[in-house]
Amino acid sequence: xxxxxxxPGAMSARHVSPMQGRVPLRRLSVGNGRSRxxxxxxxxxxxxxxxxxSGFAIVIFVVVLLLMGTALVFxxxxxxxxxxxxxxxxxLEGSWVVFVFCMAVFLVWLSLTNLSRETASTYKKPALVxxxxxxxxxxxxxxxxxxxxxxxxxxxxxxxxxxxxxRNERVRFELESNDVVHxxxxxxxxxxxxxFPNHVNTFAETFRHTGRWEGRCAEFCGxxxxxxxxxxxxxxxxxxxxxxxxHHGFHVG
Numbered sequence: 433x434x435x436x437x438x439x440p441g442a443m444s445a446r447h448v449s450p451m452q453g454r455v456p457l458r459r460l461s462v463g464n465g466r467s468r469x470x471x472x473x474x475x476x477x478x479x480x481x482x483x484x485x486s487g488f489a490i491v492i493f494v495v496v497l498l499l500m501g502t503a504l505v506f507x508x509x510x511x512x513x514x515x516x517x518x519x520x521x522x523x524l525e526g527s528w529v530v531f532v533f534c535m536a537v538f539l540v541w542l543s544l545t546n547l548s549r550e551t552a553s554t555y556k557k558p559a560l561v562x563x564x565x566x567x568x569x570x571x572x573x574x575x576x577x578x579x580x581x582x583x584x585x586x587x588x589x590x591x592x593x594x595x596x597x598x599r600n601e602r603v604r605f606e607l608e609s610n611d612v613v614h615x616x617x618x619x620x621x622x623x624x625x626x627x628f629p630n631h632v633n634t635f636a637e638t639f640r641h642t643g644r645w646e647g648r649c650a651e652f653c654g655x656x657x658x659x660x661x662x663x664x665x666x667x668x669x670x671x672x673x674x675x676x677x678x679h680h681g682f683h684v685g
Contacts, residue, residue: 477546484542488535558636559601566607566614566627566649569656571595576606579680586659591684594663595647597639598672604636615651618664624650639666 561576570586573595584593597603607616609627617624625633649660667675 477549481543481546485539488539492532492535556602556636558604560598560603562595562597562603562605564605564607564616564627565610566616566653566660567610568612568654569649569660571660571662573662575676578676580676581682582679583682583684584662585684586656586661592662593684594665596665596667596672596675596679598669599639599642599666601669602636602638604634607633607635612653613651614649614653614660616647617650618645618647620645620664626651642666642668 563574563576565572565574570584571593572581572583573593574581582593582595585591586593605616605625607625607627608631609629611629613629614627615624616627621637621639623635623637625635627633644663644665647662647664649657651657653660
């Protein structure tokens with residue numbers, strides 16, 4: 433509540449209506465607007481795999497239509513001839529089974545190799561590791577290897593924590609919840625990942641452009657879920673270094 437500090441797991445002593453002081457979902461992206469197109473490796477992988485799988489599906493659909501059309505045109509009954517009474521065509525049926533099987537194996541291989549490539553990229557040595565702790569109903573960001581921790585109170589949008597990151601540097605996020613399930617959502621890069629108690633989820637990201645964007649919890653987590661928001665600010669390397677030098681210890685906001 434206004435004027436009160438929330439620590440992980442703490443509850444305010446005074447009940448306030450969820451609509452009191454409501455801050456609407458606001459804050460359009462500040463920056464050049466290109467991060468969405470350049471910072472989503474999973475999207476590029478999905479598009480690539482989906483395009484190939486869709487092509488295979490169209491090929492199979494067309495082949496089946498052609499076979500059905502051929503059967504209707506050339507093997508149907510007419511005044512001059514009787515319909516074919518052939519009950520099987522081993523060579524054709526066997527070839528079709530082999531073709532579909534090989535296609536299925538290829539698609540499984542394609543999906544697994546692309547997923548493995550993206551997952552493995554998370555564990556490449558990052559330039560920065562940030563531990564993200566979600567709690568009812570705000571966030572704490574700890575910069576591993578640096579004496580810097582940022583936490584907000586999320587008092588109806590008045591004291592949101594700001595996650596400051598360097599541009600063009602690989603950042604690995606290690607996410608965990610202090611109480612219930614939360615979801616770390618960065619809308620400007622279409623990235624969502626859940627936070628669980630006693631379990632650490634990870635992902636890595638490289639932010640290509642400077643700017644400021646809003647992030648929030650995307651998993652309903654209780655009464656004040658709507659206010660569980662934060663800022664993401666991407667700075668140049670020099671500006672980030674200056675910020676880090678002036679933010680030793682624990683900071684709010």
